[in-house]
Structures are given as structure tokens and as C-alpha cells.
Amino acid sequence: MGCSSSKQNVIDFARGNEKDFHERFVEEEVLGQGEFGVVKQCMDLHARDGDDNKHLAVKILRKGITWKDNTLFMPIKPEALKLECGILKDLGGRHCILELIGVWESPSNLYMVTEQCDGGEMMQYVAKAHNEGIHTEDVSRIAMELISAVNHCNDHGVIHRDIKPENIMFQRSEPGSSLRLIDFGCACRDAPDPAVPNSQDPSRHTTFAGTPFYISPEMFQRNYTHKTDIWSVGITLYVLVAGYPVEQLQKAFNLLQSSDRNLRDLPGMPKDELPDSFFEMLHKMLTYKHKIRHSADQILPTEFIKLHNLSESAPTDEHLDTLGPLQPSGTGKKRPNLLVSTAYRHSAYLAYETFERSVTALLAAVLLRTHLDELVKKLSKPVVDDQSQDTSSNSDTANKMRLQVIQVQQLKKALQEINQTECAEMINNLPNAASYDGYAYHWKLLMQFTEEQSNKTSSYARQAELDNSMGRRTRSLLTLRKAQKDALDLSDHGGQHAANAQRKRQNNLQDNSSVHGSSMFDGLKRKKRNAKKKDVLNSSSHF
Incomplete structure (x- = not known):
């Protein structure tokens, strides 16, 4: 090297x-x-x-x-x-x-x-440190710390543009640990508009960035301000208390991207265990029109943010002691409760995430590039058909274009329709595959292995170019390495289908259209002629 x-x-x-x-x-x-x-x-x-x-x-x-x-x-x-x-x-x-x-x-x-943050990312932290459930005081503390981080960014003219659970890490894996906002690879400077001297309005930005489920409506319209980060914090706090709603991801996304919805109706929301002040805070963060959405400094003094008592591990910077008077909710209060199902839902999603990455690694390792291109083209067909429509609307079609997910069972059906039945069987042989048929598979994960990812059918494919900061890439590539090994090893347990698929793969290694030729899995192509799959995957050092 x-x-x-x-x-x-x-x-x-x-x-x-x-x-x-x-x-x-x-x-x-x-x-x-x-x-x-x-x-x-x-x-x-x-x-x-x-x-x-x-x-x-x-x-x-x-x-x-x-x-x-x-x-x-x-x-x-x-x-x-x-x-x-x-x-x-x-x-x-x-x-x-x-x-x-x-x-x-x-x-x-x-x-x-x-x-160094030893407590892990947000979902990992909650699943481990609060394995019996998370108290509303802890949710309040996490919300305060995250809003404080965004407010600090605003004060220094920075928009993060990719706030999500994966970019929130905790110092220690124990209750009360302080969080850290990480990965500023998608961030931008928020300088005043020189064309509008002395303007009090926030600067407007047009560059698309972020992760679809956490992106604000105005980001999709490519006309946003620093308040796009507040929206992402609101979605992140929803995921904190409800888990990532992978079983009903498109439904949750459609509701969130609508201007007419009740936040208590979001999938998985523990509405009976949360105080009214939580939903009042969330409503201020997820106001559809960003011009009237609250900013970070307006949310810091709200009742839910003040619910917890500042602990020794909480931020002690001077402005946190001068947040101003508590803003009353004007509604009934509830005593802090234990959200029992939260840790379970985070653990369940982390298990599914391993399965999803195994599927991605399996498809990248087994399919020829021509077949992979054909699959991605098929999965993106609704995007092609609806390109003429107004993608800034709140229609279900536009939201499908934005989120880019498909149910696992639909993915397997698409494989069968392009004559890749053996590959679909390999997915069926992965652990707990039958339990995940109705879960959302993020098919955009496959685009990094296609021949022309930057020119794919949807304009939203260009957001893949923004997902290359070192922190995020390191975490995902490490997981994909293990997932690729596990996916192929475990699929072999299913019997002859996997063996046939592998022999077919070896017979086509000279095909220049192989997905491995210019991808992170290039090492596989060179070594599969003389090695078993397990040995090849262990020797790949692209990660």
C-alpha cells in the first residue's frame, strides 16, 4: 500500500x-x-x-x-x-x-x-445503559444537550445538516452520560447573505445534504436555513423515545412530511408515558413551515427541557445556567415515567440493521454488476415514472422518491423477477429472515456498488456523494465487512442454492461487468479463483 x-x-x-x-x-x-x-x-x-x-x-x-x-x-x-x-x-x-x-x-x-466516546451511538447507548427502559428525565437531559449543541453551532455560523442517532455518541455506557454531536462532514458555514446587508432573516442554502428520514421538508426543496437542524433534532428525539420505526417507516415518513398530522399518532410513539410538555416541544421542532419553526435558543427554555435536574455529567457551560425562566405549558403535567419499551425497540432495530447490512453485502458479493444495475433500476422504477411530478409536494409518491425504501419481501420478489431466485433464497437463509419480510430495506445502500451511481434515475441519488465523511464511512464499512462474511457463510447453511450461486459467480469472474471491479469489494474478485468464500472475505482489506 x-x-x-x-x-x-x-x-x-x-x-x-x-x-x-x-x-x-x-x-x-x-x-x-x-x-x-x-x-x-x-x-x-x-x-x-x-x-x-x-x-x-x-x-x-x-x-x-x-x-x-x-x-x-x-x-x-x-x-x-x-x-x-x-x-x-x-x-x-x-x-x-x-x-x-x-x-x-x-x-x-x-x-x-x-x-474518545466509549458509550456508543445513541441507539446502542440506550439499549445498553437503559436496558430496562429510559426515564423521561433522561430524555429531557438528552434533548437539552442536543439542542444546546445545535444552539452552539448556530452561534458560530455552522449548520450540521446530518443530525441523526448515528451522529450522536455518548462518553460512557452508563445512565447520565453526556452526549457528543459528531461527524461534521456534511456541515456548512452559515454566513450572512452579502446581497442583503443588515438582514435579520436567516441565510438561505440550496445544497442538498443529509439522511432522508431525518431531512426537513425545506431541505428536499433545496431552500433551507439553519432551522433544518432543529427539524432533524425533532426526528431524532422521536426515534429516541419510539425507536426507529422500520416496520412502518414509509408511513412514519409520510406523516412527518405532512403539514397536517398529530405527532401522537406516529408509529411506536409511547404517548401515554410522555408528558404533554414533550409533545409541545416536539411540535415546535417539527413545525412544517420553517419560517415559524422555533430556533434552538427558543426551545432551550421550554418546560420539557427543564424537566431534568442538571447532573455532574451534564453540560456546565455558563449559558446553560442562564436559560431564562421556565415556560409553562398551560396544560396538565405528568410525573416522569419509565419508557419500558424503548430499549427493546432500539435493540430490535440494531438486530435488524445487522440483517439489512448482511443483505446488502450478500447482494454486492454475489450479483454481477449487470444484475445489480438491473436490480437498482427496477427498485427505482417508481422514481423514473414520477420524475415529471412536483417532488416538493407531500404526496405519497413524492415521499417514496425521497425515502428510497422497499419492504424486504418486495426486494426478494424483485430478485425473482430478474431471474435471481437463488440470491433471494440466500436471503431467506439468513437468520430471522422470515421475521423481517415486512421491514423497510434501504435500497439506496446498493447504489455505491453500481456502475454509474452519480447518474442514476433519481436526482436524490446525488446525496450518496455527500455520505463520505470519514466517521460515517468507517462505521458502515466495518459493519459491511463483517456482514459480507456472515451473509455468505450463513447462507451456505441453507444448502445447494448458495453453492450453485457461488459456482455461477466463479464461472463469471472474467466478466468485466463484475461489481467488484471498482468497488470496495475488489479484493474478492482477485482471490475467488483459488480460495473459499470464507478465506476470501477474511483477507479483504478494503475496510
Whole structure:
């Protein structure tokens, strides 16, 4: 592995070079790998014993074009590196924003050292730390910390644009742990519009970014302000208390994207256990018209945000002590309750997420590129048929275009219709496959393996280009590596169908249309001639 060329320094506030980095830090276990680099735990030799910052995380990014296992990886654009590092530096690790300890840079590598969060992402944290249920006081604390982070971003002219459970991590896996908003790879600066001097209106933006289920209506219309982050926080808090509604995902999305809906009717919502103040807060966040939607500083003083008592692990920045008087709800209050089903629903979704990634890895590993292209084209057919319609409307058709999901049983039917019955059988042989037939499969996951992902039928396919920040890619690629191995290994237990499909695959390795030729699974193509599937998958180092 090596870089074909080295680059000039791109971070003007770097604290030193590669030698300086290694004089201060000792690299430890690998936390994640991706095509752009690796994330490791590191130990700060300058920190004293017992210091909270003794063990940190370092993201090592390769700056040049990289050859690895006969695969070409293009570098991250210097502008993107500058923006993400600059934003983290400006935010200063305050108000529940991930703290950037420093950046070190060599001609070929960039070392981003941050605090380490051991509590996991939001769903993992709730499932583990609150396995018997989460109290409304804890929901209140999480809401306060997240809104505080967004308010801090607003104060510094930053729009995150991809707030969701996967981008919220917790410092420790225990109740009361403070959260951190991470992954500013989709973020942008929110500078005042120079064409409108002294304007009091928020700046407008048109670049599409984010994850569909958490995206505001105005983001889909490509005419949004910093209040798009407030919408995403509202959806995230809905998922916090109700779980990710994968069994009724399209229904939930349709309701959320409608201007006429009752938030208590959202799938999975524990409406009897939550106080009225929660729904009042949520309504202010999910107001359809962004011009009248509340901003972060207007939501911080609301009753539900004040429900909890600030603990030692909660933010202690000065403005949290001066949030202003409590705004009364004007409605009846309920005593804080235990949301018993929340942890179970998060655990159930995490199990399904493993299944979904196994399906994606299986399809990428087994189908030829021509077949994969055919499948994606078939799944996106409603998008093609409805391109002439107004995609800013709230119709169910427009929302299907936006969300890009299909039921697992419909995915298997589509495979059968393109004469890939054996592949559908391999999916059936995965653990608990029968239980997931009605669940939503995010077919956009397949687009990263298609030949022309940037020119696919839907204009929303271009959002895949925005999903390449190191943090998110590292987590997803690690999971896909394990999922690919598990998917093919487990599908073999189903019998002759999997064996036949694999022999068919091996007989076509010389076909230049193979999906592995230019994808992260390129290593499979080179080695399948002389190795068993299990050995091949274990040897792939694209992750």
C-alpha cells in the first residue's frame, strides 16, 4: 500500500508534523478502517495518570491517491478537510460538541486527534445503559444537550445538516452520560447573505445534504436555513423515545412530511408515558413551515427541557445556567415515567440493521454488476415514472422518491423477477429472515456498488456523494465487512442454492461487468479463483 503522490499541508493551524505526533501520542488498537484511512485509540504521553484525556481517538487520513490491494482510492478534497477541521476547531468542544484536541500533518497523512466516546451511538447507548427502559428525565437531559449543541453551532455560523442517532455518541455506557454531536462532514458555514446587508432573516442554502428520514421538508426543496437542524433534532428525539420505526417507516415518513398530522399518532410513539410538555416541544421542532419553526435558543427554555435536574455529567457551560425562566405549558403535567419499551425497540432495530447490512453485502458479493444495475433500476422504477411530478409536494409518491425504501419481501420478489431466485433464497437463509419480510430495506445502500451511481434515475441519488465523511464511512464499512462474511457463510447453511450461486459467480469472474471491479469489494474478485468464500472475505482489506 502506498500513496502515488504527497500533498502540501492543507491545515494552517496544524500543531506539528508526523514526528511531532509520534513524540506525543502512542497509537493503540484500531477502532475502525475505511478507504480514506484508519481510526485508532491513542494514548497522550503528556497527560497525567487519571486524566480524562489520557486515552483519545486519532483519525489518520491519507491525503494522496492511494493504491491498496490493487484498488485505487481517490483522496478527500483538501477543501473538505479544511472545513471539517476548521468547524471543530471553532466550536471548541463545548456544549456537547466532539472536542478536537489537535491536528498534526505530514505531506502524506493528516492526524486528527479527538476525545474518545466509549458509550456508543445513541441507539446502542440506550439499549445498553437503559436496558430496562429510559426515564423521561433522561430524555429531557438528552434533548437539552442536543439542542444546546445545535444552539452552539448556530452561534458560530455552522449548520450540521446530518443530525441523526448515528451522529450522536455518548462518553460512557452508563445512565447520565453526556452526549457528543459528531461527524461534521456534511456541515456548512452559515454566513450572512452579502446581497442583503443588515438582514435579520436567516441565510438561505440550496445544497442538498443529509439522511432522508431525518431531512426537513425545506431541505428536499433545496431552500433551507439553519432551522433544518432543529427539524432533524425533532426526528431524532422521536426515534429516541419510539425507536426507529422500520416496520412502518414509509408511513412514519409520510406523516412527518405532512403539514397536517398529530405527532401522537406516529408509529411506536409511547404517548401515554410522555408528558404533554414533550409533545409541545416536539411540535415546535417539527413545525412544517420553517419560517415559524422555533430556533434552538427558543426551545432551550421550554418546560420539557427543564424537566431534568442538571447532573455532574451534564453540560456546565455558563449559558446553560442562564436559560431564562421556565415556560409553562398551560396544560396538565405528568410525573416522569419509565419508557419500558424503548430499549427493546432500539435493540430490535440494531438486530435488524445487522440483517439489512448482511443483505446488502450478500447482494454486492454475489450479483454481477449487470444484475445489480438491473436490480437498482427496477427498485427505482417508481422514481423514473414520477420524475415529471412536483417532488416538493407531500404526496405519497413524492415521499417514496425521497425515502428510497422497499419492504424486504418486495426486494426478494424483485430478485425473482430478474431471474435471481437463488440470491433471494440466500436471503431467506439468513437468520430471522422470515421475521423481517415486512421491514423497510434501504435500497439506496446498493447504489455505491453500481456502475454509474452519480447518474442514476433519481436526482436524490446525488446525496450518496455527500455520505463520505470519514466517521460515517468507517462505521458502515466495518459493519459491511463483517456482514459480507456472515451473509455468505450463513447462507451456505441453507444448502445447494448458495453453492450453485457461488459456482455461477466463479464461472463469471472474467466478466468485466463484475461489481467488484471498482468497488470496495475488489479484493474478492482477485482471490475467488483459488480460495473459499470464507478465506476470501477474511483477507479483504478494503475496510
